[in-house]
Amino acid sequence: MTASPHATDKAPLLQxxxxxxxxxxxxxxxxxxxxxxxxxxxxxxxxxxxxxxxGKSVTALSLMRLIDPPGRIEAGSRILFEGRDLxxxxxxxxxxxxxxxMAMVFQEPMTALNPVFTIGDQVAEVARIxxxxxxxxxxxxxxxxxxxxxxxxxxxxxxxxxxxxSGGMRQRVLIAMALVMNPALLIADEPTTALDVTIQAQILxxxxxxxxxxxxxxxxxxxxxxxxxxxxxxxxxxxxxxxxERAGVKELFASPSHPYTQGLLRAMPRVGQGLARLETxxxxxxxxxxxxxxxxxxxRCPLVFDRCSREAPALPDESHAARxxxxxxxxxx
Numbered sequence: 001m002t003a004s005p006h007a008t009d010k011a012p013l014l015q016x017x018x019x020x021x022x023x024x025x026x027x028x029x030x031x032x033x034x035x036x037x038x039x040x041x042x043x044x045x046x047x048x049x050x051x052x053x054x055g056k057s058v059t060a061l062s063l064m065r066l067i068d069p070p071g072r073i074e075a076g077s078r079i080l081f082e083g084r085d086l087x088x089x090x091x092x093x094x095x096x097x098x099x100x101x102m103a104m105v106f107q108e109p110m111t112a113l114n115p116v117f118t119i120g121d122q123v124a125e126v127a128r129i130x131x132x133x134x135x136x137x138x139x140x141x142x143x144x145x146x147x148x149x150x151x152x153x154x155x156x157x158x159x160x161x162x163x164x165x166s167g168g169m170r171q172r173v174l175i176a177m178a179l180v181m182n183p184a185l186l187i188a189d190e191p192t193t194a195l196d197v198t199i200q201a202q203i204l205x206x207x208x209x210x211x212x213x214x215x216x217x218x219x220x221x222x223x224x225x226x227x228x229x230x231x232x233x234x235x236x237x238x239x240x241x242x243x244x245e246r247a248g249v250k251e252l253f254a255s256p257s258h259p260y261t262q263g264l265l266r267a268m269p270r271v272g273q274g275l276a277r278l279e280t281x282x283x284x285x286x287x288x289x290x291x292x293x294x295x296x297x298x299x300r301c302p303l304v305f306d307r308c309s310r311e312a313p314a315l316p317d318e319s320h321a322a323r324x325x326x327x328x329x330x331x332x333x
Contacts, residue, residue, distance in 0.1 A: 175191070
């Protein structure tokens with residue numbers, strides 16, 4: 001695998017090359033993720049941002065090898081984690097990695113947590129499966145992890161059931177479960193969605209604290225550029241199953257190159273904006289069975305010209321790159 005400028009000079013913890021996850025349906029082939037490549041190095045936070053339907057969550061599930069039929073990761077896709085090729089690894093090998101060296105925090109804690117088991121049992125189970133810990137050792141570890149993620153009275157909370165906790169507390173439990181084995185990589189899929197602003201800030205602070213304490217690399221899936229500005233070191237902007245812009249967080253906000261990124265930034269609320277109407281991006285993300293020809297954003301792009309519908313732009317192999325024929329478009333005012 002060739003060297004890449006996508007990340008820093010450190011050896012990548014995770015290397016993704018030409019990831020294609022397609023769903024073979026009666027309506028046709030849905031190319032939900034279609035040629036995504038990026039690196040993640042130890043201890044950094046990479047945010048993947050875009051509207052619903054852009055391929056963010058399918059990318060995350062693909063990395064964990066959690067794609068079920070009719071979906072499949074297509075031949076030629078490469079996922080290397082700590083030097084292991086996850087595409088050729090057996091299901092048993094991948095199971096040993098999941099929850100151990102790589103872990104995922106899902107978007108909906110009420111569906112991710114089992115309602116008939118206590119919080120402590122569910123956190124302890126991770127230690128029992130991956131570390132073969134005794135019941136007592138695993139329970140003590142669960143209480144320790146609940147304390148680590150800021151849950152008050154953790155020993156008492158461990159005996160409660162998911163429905164007895166608030167949404168923010170349930171999200172902390174999911175993070176505790178993901179951190180039991182001190183994974184090298186944590187994938188968080190919209191971990192602050194449906195939480196109020198104060199709780200969102202607390203969860204982001206928790207993730208930053210975990211990263212600082214353990215050196216965990218984080219892939220954060222979000223549609224919220226405010227979250228990106230708060231926590232990211234690098235950003236991948238996805239649209240139409242592809243990465244359309246890749247940049248360091250400061251470069252992205254200072255000089256967005258893709259019209260889609262520019263539109264997302266214009267749609268962000270700003271301090272002092274008052275009741276002024278937010279700008280929007282015209283149209284909607286098309287279904288993945290019907291991606292447009294040429295640039296997949298051309299039918300919504302305010303800067304479209306003839307070449308856009310005829311020729312698909314490439315993503316240059318540079319640290320700040322945009323999949324656009326007008327990659328030097330003016331930054332957002």
